[in-house]
Amino acid sequence: MSFLFNKFINNKLAILFAIIIGIYGCKSNTSSEQTAEQAPPALVKSADFNADSAYQFVQKQVDFGPRVPNTAQHRACGDYLVATLKKYGWQVVEQPFTATTYDGTKLNARNIIGSFNPQASKRILLTSHWDSRPFSDQDSLVKNKPVLAANDGASGVGVLLEIARVLSKEATKPDIGVDIIFFDAEDWGSSGSEDTGLEYSGFCLGSKHWAANKHNPNYTAYFGVLLDMVGAKDATFFKEGYSVQLANDTVRQVWATASRLGYSNYFIDETGGAITDDHVPVNKVARIPMIDIIHTHQNNMSKTFFDQWHTAHDTMEHIDPKTLKAVGQTLVQVLYQEAKDQPL
Structure with missing residues:
Protein backbone atom coordinates (compact mmCIF):
# COMPACT_ATOMS: atom_id res chain seq x y z
CA MET A 1 0.00 0.00 0.00
CA GLU A 37 7.05 44.12 -29.66
CA GLN A 38 7.58 46.91 -27.15
CA ALA A 39 11.32 47.32 -27.68
CA PRO A 40 12.14 50.74 -29.17
CA PRO A 41 13.59 50.82 -32.67
CA ALA A 42 17.36 50.69 -32.91
CA LEU A 43 19.12 54.04 -32.95
CA VAL A 44 20.01 54.89 -36.52
CA LYS A 45 23.36 56.40 -37.37
CA SER A 46 23.04 60.17 -37.15
CA ALA A 47 25.30 63.13 -37.74
CA ASP A 48 27.65 64.28 -35.00
CA PHE A 49 26.69 67.48 -33.20
CA ASN A 50 29.83 69.56 -32.55
CA ALA A 51 29.60 71.18 -29.11
CA ASP A 52 32.59 73.46 -29.68
CA SER A 53 31.02 74.83 -32.85
CA ALA A 54 27.73 75.43 -31.01
CA TYR A 55 29.64 77.22 -28.25
CA GLN A 56 31.19 79.53 -30.83
CA PHE A 57 27.75 80.32 -32.23
CA VAL A 58 26.68 81.34 -28.72
CA GLN A 59 29.84 83.42 -28.29
CA LYS A 60 29.29 85.20 -31.59
CA GLN A 61 25.85 86.38 -30.52
CA VAL A 62 27.11 87.57 -27.14
CA ASP A 63 29.92 89.47 -28.88
CA PHE A 64 27.28 91.76 -30.39
CA GLY A 65 26.26 92.78 -26.88
CA PRO A 66 22.68 92.64 -25.56
CA ARG A 67 20.32 92.01 -28.49
CA VAL A 68 17.56 94.29 -27.27
CA PRO A 69 15.01 95.27 -29.96
CA ASN A 70 15.38 98.81 -31.36
CA THR A 71 19.17 98.76 -30.87
CA ALA A 72 22.02 98.53 -33.37
CA GLN A 73 23.29 95.38 -31.67
CA HIS A 74 19.94 93.71 -32.21
CA ARG A 75 19.85 94.60 -35.91
CA ALA A 76 23.43 93.45 -36.45
CA CYS A 77 22.86 90.11 -34.76
CA GLY A 78 19.68 89.54 -36.76
CA ASP A 79 21.59 90.16 -39.97
CA TYR A 80 24.22 87.67 -38.80
CA LEU A 81 21.58 84.99 -38.15
CA VAL A 82 20.09 85.48 -41.61
CA ALA A 83 23.51 85.37 -43.28
CA THR A 84 24.56 82.25 -41.37
CA LEU A 85 21.47 80.28 -42.33
CA LYS A 86 21.90 81.32 -45.96
CA LYS A 87 25.58 80.35 -45.86
CA TYR A 88 24.54 76.82 -44.97
CA GLY A 89 22.09 76.69 -47.85
CA TRP A 90 18.88 77.15 -45.90
CA GLN A 91 15.98 79.00 -47.50
CA VAL A 92 15.39 82.12 -45.37
CA VAL A 93 12.29 84.24 -44.82
CA GLU A 94 12.33 87.35 -42.64
CA GLN A 95 9.09 88.35 -40.96
CA PRO A 96 9.26 91.97 -39.78
CA PHE A 97 6.54 93.18 -37.43
CA THR A 98 5.86 95.93 -34.93
CA ALA A 99 5.22 94.77 -31.39
CA THR A 100 3.86 96.77 -28.49
CA THR A 101 5.28 95.81 -25.10
CA TYR A 102 3.42 95.72 -21.78
CA ASP A 103 4.85 99.18 -20.97
CA GLY A 104 3.76 100.67 -24.30
CA THR A 105 7.11 100.58 -26.11
CA LYS A 106 6.92 100.02 -29.87
CA LEU A 107 9.45 97.45 -31.06
CA ASN A 108 10.82 97.02 -34.57
CA ALA A 109 11.09 93.26 -34.51
CA ARG A 110 11.54 90.36 -36.93
CA ASN A 111 11.15 86.63 -36.79
CA ILE A 112 13.74 84.76 -38.83
CA ILE A 113 12.69 81.51 -40.51
CA GLY A 114 15.09 79.06 -42.13
CA SER A 115 14.00 75.97 -44.08
CA PHE A 116 15.96 72.81 -44.87
CA ASN A 117 14.69 70.54 -47.64
CA PRO A 118 11.79 72.94 -48.27
CA GLN A 119 10.01 70.60 -50.71
CA ALA A 120 9.52 67.83 -48.13
CA SER A 121 5.91 67.41 -47.06
CA LYS A 122 6.72 66.17 -43.56
CA ARG A 123 8.36 68.88 -41.47
CA ILE A 124 9.79 69.28 -37.98
CA LEU A 125 9.87 72.75 -36.39
CA LEU A 126 12.76 73.84 -34.13
CA THR A 127 12.68 77.24 -32.42
CA SER A 128 14.35 79.56 -29.94
CA HIS A 129 14.12 83.27 -29.16
CA TRP A 130 17.05 85.47 -30.17
CA ASP A 131 16.37 88.77 -28.37
CA SER A 132 17.74 89.85 -24.98
CA ARG A 133 15.82 91.13 -21.98
CA PRO A 134 16.16 94.93 -21.71
CA PHE A 135 16.56 94.97 -17.92
CA SER A 136 18.11 92.73 -15.26
CA ASP A 137 15.09 92.79 -12.95
CA GLN A 138 16.25 89.67 -11.05
CA ASP A 139 19.67 91.15 -10.29
CA SER A 140 20.23 92.30 -6.72
CA LEU A 141 22.27 95.36 -7.79
CA VAL A 142 21.89 96.48 -11.42
CA LYS A 143 18.24 96.04 -12.27
CA ASN A 144 18.19 98.49 -15.20
CA LYS A 145 21.08 96.96 -17.10
CA PRO A 146 20.19 94.95 -20.24
CA VAL A 147 20.89 91.22 -20.04
CA LEU A 148 23.75 89.83 -22.11
CA ALA A 149 21.66 86.66 -22.42
CA ALA A 150 24.28 84.01 -23.09
CA ASN A 151 21.97 81.29 -21.80
CA ASP A 152 18.52 82.89 -21.97
CA GLY A 153 18.39 83.21 -25.70
CA ALA A 154 21.82 82.71 -27.26
CA SER A 155 22.28 79.10 -26.12
CA GLY A 156 19.17 77.85 -27.91
CA VAL A 157 20.02 79.82 -31.04
CA GLY A 158 23.57 78.45 -30.93
CA VAL A 159 22.32 74.87 -30.79
CA LEU A 160 20.00 75.46 -33.75
CA LEU A 161 22.71 77.14 -35.83
CA GLU A 162 24.93 74.11 -35.26
CA ILE A 163 22.09 71.82 -36.33
CA ALA A 164 21.71 73.95 -39.47
CA ARG A 165 25.44 73.60 -40.15
CA VAL A 166 25.46 69.85 -39.50
CA LEU A 167 22.51 69.12 -41.78
CA SER A 168 24.04 71.18 -44.59
CA LYS A 169 27.41 69.40 -44.39
CA GLU A 170 26.26 65.80 -44.12
CA ALA A 171 26.73 63.65 -47.20
CA THR A 172 23.73 61.56 -46.12
CA LYS A 173 21.02 64.02 -45.09
CA PRO A 174 17.82 62.99 -43.33
CA ASP A 175 14.97 62.74 -45.82
CA ILE A 176 12.76 65.13 -43.91
CA GLY A 177 11.97 68.83 -43.83
CA VAL A 178 13.26 70.96 -40.96
CA ASP A 179 12.33 74.54 -40.19
CA ILE A 180 14.14 76.77 -37.71
CA ILE A 181 12.43 79.88 -36.37
CA PHE A 182 14.26 82.46 -34.30
CA PHE A 183 11.47 84.27 -32.50
CA ASP A 184 11.98 87.94 -31.67
CA ALA A 185 10.57 90.10 -28.86
CA GLU A 186 10.08 87.20 -26.46
CA ASP A 187 11.73 88.65 -23.40
CA TRP A 188 10.24 92.15 -22.94
CA GLY A 189 7.54 91.03 -20.55
CA SER A 190 6.43 92.07 -17.10
CA SER A 191 8.63 91.06 -14.16
CA GLY A 192 5.49 90.05 -12.30
CA SER A 193 5.17 93.08 -10.07
CA GLU A 194 2.93 94.84 -12.60
CA ASP A 195 -0.60 93.70 -13.33
CA THR A 196 -0.53 94.12 -17.10
CA GLY A 197 -3.73 92.27 -17.86
CA LEU A 198 -2.00 91.08 -21.04
CA GLU A 199 -1.84 87.59 -22.43
CA TYR A 200 1.44 85.90 -21.42
CA SER A 201 2.21 88.99 -19.24
CA GLY A 202 3.67 90.69 -22.30
CA PHE A 203 6.15 87.93 -23.14
CA CYS A 204 6.21 85.81 -26.34
CA LEU A 205 5.40 88.65 -28.75
CA GLY A 206 7.30 87.12 -31.68
CA SER A 207 5.85 83.63 -31.37
CA LYS A 208 2.39 85.05 -30.80
CA HIS A 209 2.72 87.08 -34.03
CA TRP A 210 4.01 84.13 -36.06
CA ALA A 211 1.36 81.73 -34.75
CA ALA A 212 -1.37 84.10 -35.97
CA ASN A 213 0.48 85.09 -39.18
CA LYS A 214 2.50 82.09 -40.32
CA HIS A 215 5.11 82.88 -42.98
CA ASN A 216 3.31 80.31 -45.12
CA PRO A 217 -0.43 80.36 -44.39
CA ASN A 218 -0.68 76.62 -45.02
CA TYR A 219 2.42 75.75 -42.98
CA THR A 220 2.20 72.86 -40.60
CA ALA A 221 4.67 70.59 -38.87
CA TYR A 222 4.52 67.07 -37.51
CA PHE A 223 5.75 68.45 -34.19
CA GLY A 224 7.93 71.25 -32.82
CA VAL A 225 10.62 71.73 -30.19
CA LEU A 226 11.40 75.01 -28.43
CA LEU A 227 14.80 75.52 -26.81
CA ASP A 228 15.12 77.98 -23.93
CA MET A 229 18.09 78.27 -21.56
CA VAL A 230 19.87 75.11 -22.75
CA GLY A 231 23.53 75.93 -22.10
CA ALA A 232 24.23 76.16 -18.37
CA LYS A 233 26.49 73.73 -16.56
CA ASP A 234 24.64 70.79 -14.99
CA ALA A 235 21.32 71.96 -16.46
CA THR A 236 18.19 69.98 -15.62
CA PHE A 237 15.38 69.68 -18.12
CA PHE A 238 12.19 68.45 -16.48
CA LYS A 239 9.18 67.60 -18.63
CA GLU A 240 7.51 71.01 -18.83
CA GLY A 241 3.84 71.02 -17.85
CA TYR A 242 2.22 72.53 -20.95
CA SER A 243 4.37 70.27 -23.13
CA VAL A 244 3.10 67.19 -21.32
CA GLN A 245 -0.48 68.44 -21.59
CA LEU A 246 -0.38 69.49 -25.25
CA ALA A 247 2.31 67.34 -26.92
CA ASN A 248 3.08 64.43 -24.64
CA ASP A 249 3.99 61.99 -27.44
CA THR A 250 6.80 64.31 -28.47
CA VAL A 251 7.92 64.72 -24.85
CA ARG A 252 8.20 60.96 -24.48
CA GLN A 253 10.05 60.63 -27.77
CA VAL A 254 12.63 63.30 -26.98
CA TRP A 255 13.25 62.24 -23.38
CA ALA A 256 13.52 58.57 -24.34
CA THR A 257 16.03 59.44 -27.07
CA ALA A 258 18.09 61.51 -24.63
CA SER A 259 18.12 58.61 -22.18
CA ARG A 260 19.25 56.13 -24.82
CA LEU A 261 22.11 58.49 -25.74
CA GLY A 262 23.21 58.68 -22.11
CA TYR A 263 21.85 62.13 -21.26
CA SER A 264 19.31 61.22 -18.59
CA ASN A 265 21.27 63.32 -16.07
CA TYR A 266 20.12 66.36 -18.09
CA PHE A 267 16.71 65.18 -19.31
CA ILE A 268 15.00 64.29 -16.04
CA ASP A 269 12.18 61.77 -16.31
CA GLU A 270 9.80 63.78 -14.13
CA THR A 271 7.11 66.33 -14.90
CA GLY A 272 7.95 69.88 -13.86
CA GLY A 273 5.94 73.06 -13.68
CA ALA A 274 4.03 74.68 -16.55
CA ILE A 275 6.00 77.58 -18.04
CA THR A 276 4.54 80.34 -20.22
CA ASP A 277 6.94 80.32 -23.17
CA ASP A 278 6.98 80.54 -26.97
CA HIS A 279 5.57 77.03 -27.39
CA VAL A 280 2.22 78.04 -25.88
CA PRO A 281 0.93 80.24 -28.77
CA VAL A 282 2.36 77.75 -31.28
CA ASN A 283 0.27 75.01 -29.66
CA LYS A 284 -2.87 77.02 -29.05
CA VAL A 285 -2.99 79.29 -32.11
CA ALA A 286 -0.93 77.58 -34.83
CA ARG A 287 -2.17 74.16 -33.66
CA ILE A 288 1.27 72.58 -33.94
CA PRO A 289 2.19 70.25 -31.06
CA MET A 290 5.35 71.82 -29.64
CA ILE A 291 7.33 71.02 -26.50
CA ASP A 292 9.67 73.19 -24.47
CA ILE A 293 13.15 72.05 -23.44
CA ILE A 294 13.86 74.55 -20.67
CA HIS A 295 16.19 74.61 -17.68
CA THR A 296 14.18 74.51 -14.47
CA HIS A 297 14.73 73.54 -10.85
CA GLN A 298 12.21 71.15 -9.36
CA ASN A 299 10.56 71.85 -6.00
CA ASN A 300 12.44 75.10 -5.44
CA MET A 301 10.02 78.00 -5.06
CA SER A 302 12.81 80.59 -4.79
CA LYS A 303 14.69 79.47 -7.90
CA THR A 304 12.62 78.33 -10.86
CA PHE A 305 15.30 78.80 -13.54
CA PHE A 306 19.09 78.82 -13.73
CA ASP A 307 20.96 80.93 -11.19
CA GLN A 308 21.81 83.85 -13.51
CA TRP A 309 18.33 84.17 -15.03
CA HIS A 310 17.42 87.79 -15.88
CA THR A 311 20.56 89.14 -14.21
CA ALA A 312 23.70 90.89 -15.42
CA HIS A 313 25.56 87.61 -14.85
CA ASP A 314 24.01 85.65 -17.71
CA THR A 315 27.40 85.52 -19.44
CA MET A 316 29.60 83.08 -21.34
CA GLU A 317 31.43 81.86 -18.24
CA HIS A 318 28.33 79.88 -17.31
CA ILE A 319 27.89 78.19 -20.71
CA ASP A 320 29.01 74.55 -20.81
CA PRO A 321 29.65 72.76 -24.13
CA LYS A 322 28.62 69.48 -22.49
CA THR A 323 25.09 70.77 -21.99
CA LEU A 324 24.94 72.09 -25.55
CA LYS A 325 26.07 68.65 -26.74
CA ALA A 326 23.38 66.83 -24.73
CA VAL A 327 20.61 68.97 -26.18
CA GLY A 328 21.96 69.23 -29.71
CA GLN A 329 22.85 65.55 -30.17
CA THR A 330 19.46 64.53 -28.81
CA LEU A 331 17.67 66.72 -31.36
CA VAL A 332 19.86 65.52 -34.25
CA GLN A 333 19.10 61.92 -33.30
CA VAL A 334 15.38 62.69 -33.11
CA LEU A 335 15.49 64.13 -36.63
CA TYR A 336 17.28 61.11 -38.07
CA GLN A 337 14.99 58.68 -36.23
CA GLU A 338 11.95 60.57 -37.48
CA ALA A 339 13.17 60.45 -41.06
CA LYS A 340 13.70 56.68 -40.86
CA ASP A 341 10.89 55.47 -38.62
CA GLN A 342 7.96 57.58 -39.73
CA PRO A 343 6.32 57.74 -43.17
CA LEU A 344 6.73 60.97 -45.08
Whole structure:
Protein backbone atom coordinates (compact mmCIF):
# COMPACT_ATOMS: atom_id res chain seq x y z
CA MET A 1 0.00 0.00 0.00
CA SER A 2 2.82 2.31 0.83
CA PHE A 3 4.47 1.60 -2.56
CA LEU A 4 1.26 2.18 -4.49
CA PHE A 5 0.63 5.42 -2.62
CA ASN A 6 4.16 6.69 -3.32
CA LYS A 7 3.83 5.73 -6.99
CA PHE A 8 0.50 7.56 -7.15
CA ILE A 9 2.02 10.60 -5.51
CA ASN A 10 5.07 10.50 -7.79
CA ASN A 11 2.83 10.29 -10.87
CA LYS A 12 0.76 13.24 -9.63
CA LEU A 13 3.90 15.26 -8.94
CA ALA A 14 5.26 14.47 -12.37
CA ILE A 15 2.03 15.59 -14.03
CA LEU A 16 1.89 18.74 -11.88
CA PHE A 17 5.51 19.53 -12.69
CA ALA A 18 4.85 19.13 -16.41
CA ILE A 19 1.86 21.48 -16.18
CA ILE A 20 3.90 24.08 -14.33
CA ILE A 21 6.70 23.87 -16.88
CA GLY A 22 4.18 24.22 -19.69
CA ILE A 23 2.54 27.27 -18.12
CA TYR A 24 5.90 28.87 -17.38
CA GLY A 25 7.05 28.21 -20.91
CA CYS A 26 3.92 29.81 -22.35
CA LYS A 27 4.32 32.84 -20.10
CA SER A 28 8.00 33.12 -20.98
CA ASN A 29 7.25 32.99 -24.69
CA THR A 30 4.45 35.53 -24.33
CA SER A 31 6.67 37.78 -22.25
CA SER A 32 9.48 37.51 -24.80
CA GLU A 33 7.10 38.31 -27.63
CA GLN A 34 5.70 41.32 -25.76
CA THR A 35 9.20 42.56 -24.94
CA ALA A 36 10.17 42.26 -28.60
CA GLU A 37 7.05 44.12 -29.66
CA GLN A 38 7.58 46.91 -27.15
CA ALA A 39 11.32 47.32 -27.68
CA PRO A 40 12.14 50.74 -29.17
CA PRO A 41 13.59 50.82 -32.67
CA ALA A 42 17.36 50.69 -32.91
CA LEU A 43 19.12 54.04 -32.95
CA VAL A 44 20.01 54.89 -36.52
CA LYS A 45 23.36 56.40 -37.37
CA SER A 46 23.04 60.17 -37.15
CA ALA A 47 25.30 63.13 -37.74
CA ASP A 48 27.65 64.28 -35.00
CA PHE A 49 26.69 67.48 -33.20
CA ASN A 50 29.83 69.56 -32.55
CA ALA A 51 29.60 71.18 -29.11
CA ASP A 52 32.59 73.46 -29.68
CA SER A 53 31.02 74.83 -32.85
CA ALA A 54 27.73 75.43 -31.01
CA TYR A 55 29.64 77.22 -28.25
CA GLN A 56 31.19 79.53 -30.83
CA PHE A 57 27.75 80.32 -32.23
CA VAL A 58 26.68 81.34 -28.72
CA GLN A 59 29.84 83.42 -28.29
CA LYS A 60 29.29 85.20 -31.59
CA GLN A 61 25.85 86.38 -30.52
CA VAL A 62 27.11 87.57 -27.14
CA ASP A 63 29.92 89.47 -28.88
CA PHE A 64 27.28 91.76 -30.39
CA GLY A 65 26.26 92.78 -26.88
CA PRO A 66 22.68 92.64 -25.56
CA ARG A 67 20.32 92.01 -28.49
CA VAL A 68 17.56 94.29 -27.27
CA PRO A 69 15.01 95.27 -29.96
CA ASN A 70 15.38 98.81 -31.36
CA THR A 71 19.17 98.76 -30.87
CA ALA A 72 22.02 98.53 -33.37
CA GLN A 73 23.29 95.38 -31.67
CA HIS A 74 19.94 93.71 -32.21
CA ARG A 75 19.85 94.60 -35.91
CA ALA A 76 23.43 93.45 -36.45
CA CYS A 77 22.86 90.11 -34.76
CA GLY A 78 19.68 89.54 -36.76
CA ASP A 79 21.59 90.16 -39.97
CA TYR A 80 24.22 87.67 -38.80
CA LEU A 81 21.58 84.99 -38.15
CA VAL A 82 20.09 85.48 -41.61
CA ALA A 83 23.51 85.37 -43.28
CA THR A 84 24.56 82.25 -41.37
CA LEU A 85 21.47 80.28 -42.33
CA LYS A 86 21.90 81.32 -45.96
CA LYS A 87 25.58 80.35 -45.86
CA TYR A 88 24.54 76.82 -44.97
CA GLY A 89 22.09 76.69 -47.85
CA TRP A 90 18.88 77.15 -45.90
CA GLN A 91 15.98 79.00 -47.50
CA VAL A 92 15.39 82.12 -45.37
CA VAL A 93 12.29 84.24 -44.82
CA GLU A 94 12.33 87.35 -42.64
CA GLN A 95 9.09 88.35 -40.96
CA PRO A 96 9.26 91.97 -39.78
CA PHE A 97 6.54 93.18 -37.43
CA THR A 98 5.86 95.93 -34.93
CA ALA A 99 5.22 94.77 -31.39
CA THR A 100 3.86 96.77 -28.49
CA THR A 101 5.28 95.81 -25.10
CA TYR A 102 3.42 95.72 -21.78
CA ASP A 103 4.85 99.18 -20.97
CA GLY A 104 3.76 100.67 -24.30
CA THR A 105 7.11 100.58 -26.11
CA LYS A 106 6.92 100.02 -29.87
CA LEU A 107 9.45 97.45 -31.06
CA ASN A 108 10.82 97.02 -34.57
CA ALA A 109 11.09 93.26 -34.51
CA ARG A 110 11.54 90.36 -36.93
CA ASN A 111 11.15 86.63 -36.79
CA ILE A 112 13.74 84.76 -38.83
CA ILE A 113 12.69 81.51 -40.51
CA GLY A 114 15.09 79.06 -42.13
CA SER A 115 14.00 75.97 -44.08
CA PHE A 116 15.96 72.81 -44.87
CA ASN A 117 14.69 70.54 -47.64
CA PRO A 118 11.79 72.94 -48.27
CA GLN A 119 10.01 70.60 -50.71
CA ALA A 120 9.52 67.83 -48.13
CA SER A 121 5.91 67.41 -47.06
CA LYS A 122 6.72 66.17 -43.56
CA ARG A 123 8.36 68.88 -41.47
CA ILE A 124 9.79 69.28 -37.98
CA LEU A 125 9.87 72.75 -36.39
CA LEU A 126 12.76 73.84 -34.13
CA THR A 127 12.68 77.24 -32.42
CA SER A 128 14.35 79.56 -29.94
CA HIS A 129 14.12 83.27 -29.16
CA TRP A 130 17.05 85.47 -30.17
CA ASP A 131 16.37 88.77 -28.37
CA SER A 132 17.74 89.85 -24.98
CA ARG A 133 15.82 91.13 -21.98
CA PRO A 134 16.16 94.93 -21.71
CA PHE A 135 16.56 94.97 -17.92
CA SER A 136 18.11 92.73 -15.26
CA ASP A 137 15.09 92.79 -12.95
CA GLN A 138 16.25 89.67 -11.05
CA ASP A 139 19.67 91.15 -10.29
CA SER A 140 20.23 92.30 -6.72
CA LEU A 141 22.27 95.36 -7.79
CA VAL A 142 21.89 96.48 -11.42
CA LYS A 143 18.24 96.04 -12.27
CA ASN A 144 18.19 98.49 -15.20
CA LYS A 145 21.08 96.96 -17.10
CA PRO A 146 20.19 94.95 -20.24
CA VAL A 147 20.89 91.22 -20.04
CA LEU A 148 23.75 89.83 -22.11
CA ALA A 149 21.66 86.66 -22.42
CA ALA A 150 24.28 84.01 -23.09
CA ASN A 151 21.97 81.29 -21.80
CA ASP A 152 18.52 82.89 -21.97
CA GLY A 153 18.39 83.21 -25.70
CA ALA A 154 21.82 82.71 -27.26
CA SER A 155 22.28 79.10 -26.12
CA GLY A 156 19.17 77.85 -27.91
CA VAL A 157 20.02 79.82 -31.04
CA GLY A 158 23.57 78.45 -30.93
CA VAL A 159 22.32 74.87 -30.79
CA LEU A 160 20.00 75.46 -33.75
CA LEU A 161 22.71 77.14 -35.83
CA GLU A 162 24.93 74.11 -35.26
CA ILE A 163 22.09 71.82 -36.33
CA ALA A 164 21.71 73.95 -39.47
CA ARG A 165 25.44 73.60 -40.15
CA VAL A 166 25.46 69.85 -39.50
CA LEU A 167 22.51 69.12 -41.78
CA SER A 168 24.04 71.18 -44.59
CA LYS A 169 27.41 69.40 -44.39
CA GLU A 170 26.26 65.80 -44.12
CA ALA A 171 26.73 63.65 -47.20
CA THR A 172 23.73 61.56 -46.12
CA LYS A 173 21.02 64.02 -45.09
CA PRO A 174 17.82 62.99 -43.33
CA ASP A 175 14.97 62.74 -45.82
CA ILE A 176 12.76 65.13 -43.91
CA GLY A 177 11.97 68.83 -43.83
CA VAL A 178 13.26 70.96 -40.96
CA ASP A 179 12.33 74.54 -40.19
CA ILE A 180 14.14 76.77 -37.71
CA ILE A 181 12.43 79.88 -36.37
CA PHE A 182 14.26 82.46 -34.30
CA PHE A 183 11.47 84.27 -32.50
CA ASP A 184 11.98 87.94 -31.67
CA ALA A 185 10.57 90.10 -28.86
CA GLU A 186 10.08 87.20 -26.46
CA ASP A 187 11.73 88.65 -23.40
CA TRP A 188 10.24 92.15 -22.94
CA GLY A 189 7.54 91.03 -20.55
CA SER A 190 6.43 92.07 -17.10
CA SER A 191 8.63 91.06 -14.16
CA GLY A 192 5.49 90.05 -12.30
CA SER A 193 5.17 93.08 -10.07
CA GLU A 194 2.93 94.84 -12.60
CA ASP A 195 -0.60 93.70 -13.33
CA THR A 196 -0.53 94.12 -17.10
CA GLY A 197 -3.73 92.27 -17.86
CA LEU A 198 -2.00 91.08 -21.04
CA GLU A 199 -1.84 87.59 -22.43
CA TYR A 200 1.44 85.90 -21.42
CA SER A 201 2.21 88.99 -19.24
CA GLY A 202 3.67 90.69 -22.30
CA PHE A 203 6.15 87.93 -23.14
CA CYS A 204 6.21 85.81 -26.34
CA LEU A 205 5.40 88.65 -28.75
CA GLY A 206 7.30 87.12 -31.68
CA SER A 207 5.85 83.63 -31.37
CA LYS A 208 2.39 85.05 -30.80
CA HIS A 209 2.72 87.08 -34.03
CA TRP A 210 4.01 84.13 -36.06
CA ALA A 211 1.36 81.73 -34.75
CA ALA A 212 -1.37 84.10 -35.97
CA ASN A 213 0.48 85.09 -39.18
CA LYS A 214 2.50 82.09 -40.32
CA HIS A 215 5.11 82.88 -42.98
CA ASN A 216 3.31 80.31 -45.12
CA PRO A 217 -0.43 80.36 -44.39
CA ASN A 218 -0.68 76.62 -45.02
CA TYR A 219 2.42 75.75 -42.98
CA THR A 220 2.20 72.86 -40.60
CA ALA A 221 4.67 70.59 -38.87
CA TYR A 222 4.52 67.07 -37.51
CA PHE A 223 5.75 68.45 -34.19
CA GLY A 224 7.93 71.25 -32.82
CA VAL A 225 10.62 71.73 -30.19
CA LEU A 226 11.40 75.01 -28.43
CA LEU A 227 14.80 75.52 -26.81
CA ASP A 228 15.12 77.98 -23.93
CA MET A 229 18.09 78.27 -21.56
CA VAL A 230 19.87 75.11 -22.75
CA GLY A 231 23.53 75.93 -22.10
CA ALA A 232 24.23 76.16 -18.37
CA LYS A 233 26.49 73.73 -16.56
CA ASP A 234 24.64 70.79 -14.99
CA ALA A 235 21.32 71.96 -16.46
CA THR A 236 18.19 69.98 -15.62
CA PHE A 237 15.38 69.68 -18.12
CA PHE A 238 12.19 68.45 -16.48
CA LYS A 239 9.18 67.60 -18.63
CA GLU A 240 7.51 71.01 -18.83
CA GLY A 241 3.84 71.02 -17.85
CA TYR A 242 2.22 72.53 -20.95
CA SER A 243 4.37 70.27 -23.13
CA VAL A 244 3.10 67.19 -21.32
CA GLN A 245 -0.48 68.44 -21.59
CA LEU A 246 -0.38 69.49 -25.25
CA ALA A 247 2.31 67.34 -26.92
CA ASN A 248 3.08 64.43 -24.64
CA ASP A 249 3.99 61.99 -27.44
CA THR A 250 6.80 64.31 -28.47
CA VAL A 251 7.92 64.72 -24.85
CA ARG A 252 8.20 60.96 -24.48
CA GLN A 253 10.05 60.63 -27.77
CA VAL A 254 12.63 63.30 -26.98
CA TRP A 255 13.25 62.24 -23.38
CA ALA A 256 13.52 58.57 -24.34
CA THR A 257 16.03 59.44 -27.07
CA ALA A 258 18.09 61.51 -24.63
CA SER A 259 18.12 58.61 -22.18
CA ARG A 260 19.25 56.13 -24.82
CA LEU A 261 22.11 58.49 -25.74
CA GLY A 262 23.21 58.68 -22.11
CA TYR A 263 21.85 62.13 -21.26
CA SER A 264 19.31 61.22 -18.59
CA ASN A 265 21.27 63.32 -16.07
CA TYR A 266 20.12 66.36 -18.09
CA PHE A 267 16.71 65.18 -19.31
CA ILE A 268 15.00 64.29 -16.04
CA ASP A 269 12.18 61.77 -16.31
CA GLU A 270 9.80 63.78 -14.13
CA THR A 271 7.11 66.33 -14.90
CA GLY A 272 7.95 69.88 -13.86
CA GLY A 273 5.94 73.06 -13.68
CA ALA A 274 4.03 74.68 -16.55
CA ILE A 275 6.00 77.58 -18.04
CA THR A 276 4.54 80.34 -20.22
CA ASP A 277 6.94 80.32 -23.17
CA ASP A 278 6.98 80.54 -26.97
CA HIS A 279 5.57 77.03 -27.39
CA VAL A 280 2.22 78.04 -25.88
CA PRO A 281 0.93 80.24 -28.77
CA VAL A 282 2.36 77.75 -31.28
CA ASN A 283 0.27 75.01 -29.66
CA LYS A 284 -2.87 77.02 -29.05
CA VAL A 285 -2.99 79.29 -32.11
CA ALA A 286 -0.93 77.58 -34.83
CA ARG A 287 -2.17 74.16 -33.66
CA ILE A 288 1.27 72.58 -33.94
CA PRO A 289 2.19 70.25 -31.06
CA MET A 290 5.35 71.82 -29.64
CA ILE A 291 7.33 71.02 -26.50
CA ASP A 292 9.67 73.19 -24.47
CA ILE A 293 13.15 72.05 -23.44
CA ILE A 294 13.86 74.55 -20.67
CA HIS A 295 16.19 74.61 -17.68
CA THR A 296 14.18 74.51 -14.47
CA HIS A 297 14.73 73.54 -10.85
CA GLN A 298 12.21 71.15 -9.36
CA ASN A 299 10.56 71.85 -6.00
CA ASN A 300 12.44 75.10 -5.44
CA MET A 301 10.02 78.00 -5.06
CA SER A 302 12.81 80.59 -4.79
CA LYS A 303 14.69 79.47 -7.90
CA THR A 304 12.62 78.33 -10.86
CA PHE A 305 15.30 78.80 -13.54
CA PHE A 306 19.09 78.82 -13.73
CA ASP A 307 20.96 80.93 -11.19
CA GLN A 308 21.81 83.85 -13.51
CA TRP A 309 18.33 84.17 -15.03
CA HIS A 310 17.42 87.79 -15.88
CA THR A 311 20.56 89.14 -14.21
CA ALA A 312 23.70 90.89 -15.42
CA HIS A 313 25.56 87.61 -14.85
CA ASP A 314 24.01 85.65 -17.71
CA THR A 315 27.40 85.52 -19.44
CA MET A 316 29.60 83.08 -21.34
CA GLU A 317 31.43 81.86 -18.24
CA HIS A 318 28.33 79.88 -17.31
CA ILE A 319 27.89 78.19 -20.71
CA ASP A 320 29.01 74.55 -20.81
CA PRO A 321 29.65 72.76 -24.13
CA LYS A 322 28.62 69.48 -22.49
CA THR A 323 25.09 70.77 -21.99
CA LEU A 324 24.94 72.09 -25.55
CA LYS A 325 26.07 68.65 -26.74
CA ALA A 326 23.38 66.83 -24.73
CA VAL A 327 20.61 68.97 -26.18
CA GLY A 328 21.96 69.23 -29.71
CA GLN A 329 22.85 65.55 -30.17
CA THR A 330 19.46 64.53 -28.81
CA LEU A 331 17.67 66.72 -31.36
CA VAL A 332 19.86 65.52 -34.25
CA GLN A 333 19.10 61.92 -33.30
CA VAL A 334 15.38 62.69 -33.11
CA LEU A 335 15.49 64.13 -36.63
CA TYR A 336 17.28 61.11 -38.07
CA GLN A 337 14.99 58.68 -36.23
CA GLU A 338 11.95 60.57 -37.48
CA ALA A 339 13.17 60.45 -41.06
CA LYS A 340 13.70 56.68 -40.86
CA ASP A 341 10.89 55.47 -38.62
CA GLN A 342 7.96 57.58 -39.73
CA PRO A 343 6.32 57.74 -43.17
CA LEU A 344 6.73 60.97 -45.08
